[in-house]
Amino acid sequence: MTVFHFFNCAILTFGPHAVYYSATPLSEYDTIGTSAKAAAVYLGTALVKLVCLATFLKESENGNFDPYQELLKVLINFIDVAGLYFALTQLTHRNISQNHKFQAVGLGWAFADSVLHRLAPLWVGARGLEFTWEYVFQGLEANANLVLNLSLAALGSLMWLRKNKPRILIPIIYACAGVLATMPSITSYLRRALGWQPAKAVGFELFSSLMMAFLSWQLFSACQRPA
Amino acid sequence: MAGRRRGRIGGGVEVLDSIYSVVALVFILVACVELGDAATAVDVYRLIQYDIAGVPYGSRLAGLNHHAGASFFAPGADLSRTVVMMPVRELNLTFLREYIISNQPLGGLLLLLPEKVGNRIVGKIKSKDDGLMRNILVELEQLLIHANIPYPVYFAFEDDKINAVLADVRRNDATGQPPMATTGGYKLLVSIPEPKRVSSPTITNIQGWLPGLKGDGDTNQLPTIAVVASYDTFGAAPALSVGSDSNGSGVVALLEIARLFSRLYSNPKTRGRYNLLFGLTSGGPYNYDGTLKWLRSFDQRLRESIEYAICLNSIGSWKNELWIHVSKPPENAYIKQVHESLSDVANELGVTIGIKHKKINISNPRVAWEHEQFSRLRITAVTLSELSAAPELLESTGGLHDTRDSLDEAAVYRTIRLVAESLAKHIYGHQGRNIQIFADNSSLAINPFYISAWLDLLSRAPRVAPFLSKTDPIISSLKKELSDHTVELHVQHETIDGMFSFYDSTRATLNVYQVASVAFDLLLLLALGAYLILLFSFLVLTTRGLDDLINLFRRPPSRKVKAA
Numbered sequence: 001m002t003v004f005h006f007f008n009c010a011i012l013t014f015g016p017h018a019v020y021y022s023a024t025p026l027s028e029y030d031t032i033g034t035s036a037k038a039a040a041v042y043l044g045t046a047l048v049k050l051v052c053l054a055t056f057l058k059e060s061e062n063g064n065f066d067p068y069q070e071l072l073k074v075l076i077n078f079i080d081v082a083g084l085y086f087a088l089t090q091l092t093h094r095n096i097s098q099n100h101k102f103q104a105v106g107l108g109w110a111f112a113d114s115v116l117h118r119l120a121p122l123w124v125g126a127r128g129l130e131f132t133w134e135y136v137f138q139g140l141e142a143n144a145n146l147v148l149n150l151s152l153a154a155l156g157s158l159m160w161l162r163k164n165k166p167r168i169l170i171p172i173i174y175a176c177a178g179v180l181a182t183m184p185s186i187t188s189y190l191r192r193a194l195g196w197q198p199a200k201a202v203g204f205e206l207f208s209s210l211m212m213a214f215l216s217w218q219l220f221s222a223c224q225r226p227a
Numbered sequence: 228m229a230g231r232r233r234g235r236i237g238g239g240v241e242v243l244d245s246i247y248s249v250v251a252l253v254f255i256l257v258a259c260v261e262l263g264d265a266a267t268a269v270d271v272y273r274l275i276q277y278d279i280a281g282v283p284y285g286s287r288l289a290g291l292n293h294h295a296g297a298s299f300f301a302p303g304a305d306l307s308r309t310v311v312m313m314p315v316r317e318l319n320l321t322f323l324r325e326y327i328i329s330n331q332p333l334g335g336l337l338l339l340l341p342e343k344v345g346n347r348i349v350g351k352i353k354s355k356d357d358g359l360m361r362n363i364l365v366e367l368e369q370l371l372i373h374a375n376i377p378y379p380v381y382f383a384f385e386d387d388k389i390n391a392v393l394a395d396v397r398r399n400d401a402t403g404q405p406p407m408a409t410t411g412g413y414k415l416l417v418s419i420p421e422p423k424r425v426s427s428p429t430i431t432n433i434q435g436w437l438p439g440l441k442g443d444g445d446t447n448q449l450p451t452i453a454v455v456a457s458y459d460t461f462g463a464a465p466a467l468s469v470g471s472d473s474n475g476s477g478v479v480a481l482l483e484i485a486r487l488f489s490r491l492y493s494n495p496k497t498r499g500r501y502n503l504l505f506g507l508t509s510g511g512p513y514n515y516d517g518t519l520k521w522l523r524s525f526d527q528r529l530r531e532s533i534e535y536a537i538c539l540n541s542i543g544s545w546k547n548e549l550w551i552h553v554s555k556p557p558e559n560a561y562i563k564q565v566h567e568s569l570s571d572v573a574n575e576l577g578v579t580i581g582i583k584h585k586k587i588n589i590s591n592p593r594v595a596w597e598h599e600q601f602s603r604l605r606i607t608a609v610t611l612s613e614l615s616a617a618p619e620l621l622e623s624t625g626g627l628h629d630t631r632d633s634l635d636e637a638a639v640y641r642t643i644r645l646v647a648e649s650l651a652k653h654i655y656g657h658q659g660r661n662i663q664i665f666a667d668n669s670s671l672a673i674n675p676f677y678i679s680a681w682l683d684l685l686s687r688a689p690r691v692a693p694f695l696s697k698t699d700p701i702i703s704s705l706k707k708e709l710s711d712h713t714v715e716l717h718v719q720h721e722t723i724d725g726m727f728s729f730y731d732s733t734r735a736t737l738n739v740y741q742v743a744s745v746a747f748d749l750l751l752l753l754a755l756g757a758y759l760i761l762l763f764s765f766l767v768l769t770t771r772g773l774d775d776l777i778n779l780f781r782r783p784p785s786r787k788v789k790a791a
Contacts (some may be wrong), residue, residue, distance in 0.1 A: 007752075011755050015759050016759070018761075019759050023770070036530045131740075131742050
């Protein structure tokens with residue numbers, strides 16, 4: 001029963017990535033290479049982030065919320081954005097349209113994120129006899145994360161790859177991108193400082209990621225129209 | 228441009244390194260997945276498993292892996308796959324007796340004992356509740372020891388964690404729902420190797436010898452007086468059988484008497500003309516097997532020189548009356564002498580000593596008192612005890628109820644006073660005279676702190692003989708203490724009489740897991756499947772269009788036509 005539960009949670013965590021890949025035209029254009037490269041860049045970014053956290057962050061004695069430390073964490077999260085920039089712009093991709101490029105990069109990025117952060121706890125924890133909702137929540141979080149990363153990749157491609165954007169929309173694009181980038185910090189703030197229950201926090205994540213995805217979609221399609 | 232290139236190569240190497248470390252980490256994690264992840268882990272103590280002449284008794288299984296239940300009457304519960312958790316004070320003993328005797332199936336039994344009492348209550352009779360609990364425990368123990376139970380039985384102490392689990396299990400039983408994820412079914416798991424027979428259970432007899440003062444012209448052997456106590460216990464949970472009263476009190480009395488007489492005998496001017504032999508014997512619950520083997524090891528001269536022996540058994544919780552048990556008729560001169568000397572001192576202390584006579588039946592292998600082993604070898608002996616009736620086999624051998632707070636230190640003190648004074652009167656010939664040798668505030672006063680400290684130590688040391696190795700710490704402590712007080716120490720190792728065999732695995736850790744039923748996971752799988760299919764369809768619809776979705780499910784017919 002417990003391996004069964006592990007199997008379930010694994011499907012919940014990693015299934016959507018596979019489904020996304022096979023359902024959208026990404027599979028037709030065979031963009032797996034791009035996703036793999038994006039995943040590799042994510043790993044590098046994660047390493048850099050870890051080093052920065054270890055260097056600059058002080059260990060807090062009690063679990064209280066220290067604004068200065070959190071600010072530092074937010075700044076370090078922007079390294080994520082830098083990594084995404086690198087993946088979108090600097091790597092050589094095959095001739096795929098921008099539309100698909102950001103999707104592939106976002107997918108690879110989110111997949112690497114899930115594997116790195118969620119596979120090990122799942123393997124160790126979900127196979128035991130003890131039942132907790134934790135791993136189901138983790139899977140839902142992975143889904144939210146996927147949507148979030150796709151939106152961020154979309155906005156990123158808008159910001160850095162598309163040259164002719166309607167002037168009005170530019171600040172909105174940057175604002176949305178900023179919100180997306182700080183989303184992990186926001187959720188951790190809600191969890192730790194405000195003490196939200198895991199269910200509530202996951203619900204918020206899902207909701208916010210869908211909202212942001214909708215917004216990004218609108219922005220993207222708005223920029224599609226020839227100026 | 229070149230710099231960027233180099234940066235990329237460096238980045239590539241870094242990425243590779245981190246991949247290697249991640250892979251290594253993954254392997255390490257995979258290797259150690261059996262991490263403890265239980266909601267609760269509790270120390271549990273198994274019911275004893277033993278055979279007498281091949282007839283099995285006690286709980287015959289050790290491993291446990293079933294769902295928890297809180298009562299025997301839950302509707303629709305399959306009791307053969309349930310472990311019933313029950314606090315001892317809510318146990319219905321008649322029902323349990325019926326259940327066990329009629330061999331009804333059960334997955335396992337977990338009995339919860341009241342919380343360990345940290346503080347000691349000295350002297351006073353405990354509250355009525357405590358008395359009630361004692362009776363329940365005594366009856367429960369006798370029931371479990373003499374039954375043959377084909378499923379595991381464990382004892383645990385009540386604490387917050389397990390009480391919370393019990394409350395949850397009760398709630399679930401009350402609602403009658405099968406265990407679901409949110410309602411929290413619990414699974415109890417004890418993983419322990421199958422119990423094996425203890426190959427040669429040893430008993431260790433410790434004897435100390437204080438020689439008396441031999442005059443210059445004396446060629447004969449000096450007479451000897453023996454003081455004996457058996458120190459091992461037997462109970463339903465061998466890991467909890469500390470036997471404070473039976474017979475920790477006797478052991479402490481013997482040690483204090485040895486200490487007092489070693490002080491007297493250290494000075495040749497006060498050394499009596501009797502040898503003193505102190506014996507700490509093992510194998511008490513098994514018809515005093517150890518005492519028999521110890522006596523058989525004596526040579527003839529020693530045996531003949533023993534004038535009489537006093538055996539101490541359970542002298543820790545009496546108020547006004549103590550009993551001497553004899554197997555020779557009370558009219559016998561020696562017995563009379565012993566009785567009188569003890570009664571004299573008893574009168575001074577304001578207590579009474581009764582005498583009980585129980586004839587030995589040579590053909591009956593049951594040995595109820597230690598002095599009977601002496602009597603069978605024609606040595607005059609008496610047993611001093613607070614028990615008025617002879618205990619049955621494996622009764623009053625120290626058990627669950629016999630803990631530190633069931634003792635009255637004043638009773639032990641009085642007994643030591645009684646025995647020491649009467650011994651001294653006999654040795655130094657002061658019968659009838661009103662002399663107190665071990666008076667309070669003298670240099671030979673009985674030391675209450677010594678008594679207290681040794682009672683504490685013995686109450687923390689379970690002493691079931693088959694599970695005591697030759698080098699067990701308590702045996703070493705007793706050896707060292709007796710050798711401090713006596714001139715010559717001798718240790719004898721024997722194996723227990725072949726009629727008794729014992730099985731190990733006496734303590735374990737119980738893991739309590741909160742589990743979800745398989746139905747829950749199946750539902751989850753269905754939900755996930757539906758979700759993924761929906762997601763798939765949604766994505767195909769939005770990115771490729773409805774036609775593509777339909778085309779996925781239709782075999783392309785054109786190819787066949789072309790082939791034809």
